[in-house]
Amino acid sequence: MKIYGLLVAALLMTLVGCAAMDTEAKGDRQDALYACDCGPQCKCNTVGTKPGKCACGAPLKGGHVIKTEGNEALMCTCGPDCQCKLDPNDPTKCGCGKVVKRVDLKGSGVYFCNCGGSCMCNTVSDKPGECKCGMQLKKVD
Ligand SMILES: [Zn+2]
Ligand SMILES: [Zn+2]
Ligand SMILES: [Zn+2]
Incomplete structure (x- = not known):
């Protein structure tokens, strides 16, 4: 069974x-994303689909993608196990109340879906594949 x-x-x-x-x-889960969040002014832009460490020494913070806009993933940093969604009334915030973190996936090696240039599929992967929407995941170098 x-x-x-x-x-x-x-x-x-x-x-x-x-x-x-x-x-x-x-x-x-296909929406888990790990990014450096070493402070409010973090410019490291280290991002990956697995836990790890940033070049600055800080451990990557686990979160999950709640929207993709162009090459940018909007992520909630309340943890990869959380199911919260983008606040429909405030696009800068997640439903859990946290401010959304924007990470640039360009050059990160992460494959992602952005069907239509902006999408809520929230699919990220460390390898090529197909999104649940049927589009091929893409990587931007
Ligand atoms: Zn860092
Ligand atoms: Zn959240
Ligand atoms: Zn998709």
Whole structure:
């Protein structure tokens, strides 16, 4: 049963998202992003899809993408496990009340979806692939 469930999840994950797999495969979320946030004036712009350390020495802060605009990902920094969404009334804030952090994905090596130049697919990856919307993820060097 478990193996069957995993197979189905693997086949359908691009269509149905992660709701059904939350308990089994939390690590398969596609919106987790880690960025340096060494202070309000942080200019490091270190970003990746896995935890790590910035060149400045600070550990990368885990968050998740809530919108993509051009090459910029808007991320909430309340943690990669959080499900909060962009505040519909205030585009500078996340629904959890935190100020949205903008990270430039250009040159980061991160693949991302930006269908239509601005999208809420919130799919990021360290390798090429297809977004749940059907578009190929892209990388900007
Ligand atoms: Zn840094
Ligand atoms: Zn949030
Ligand atoms: Zn997409």
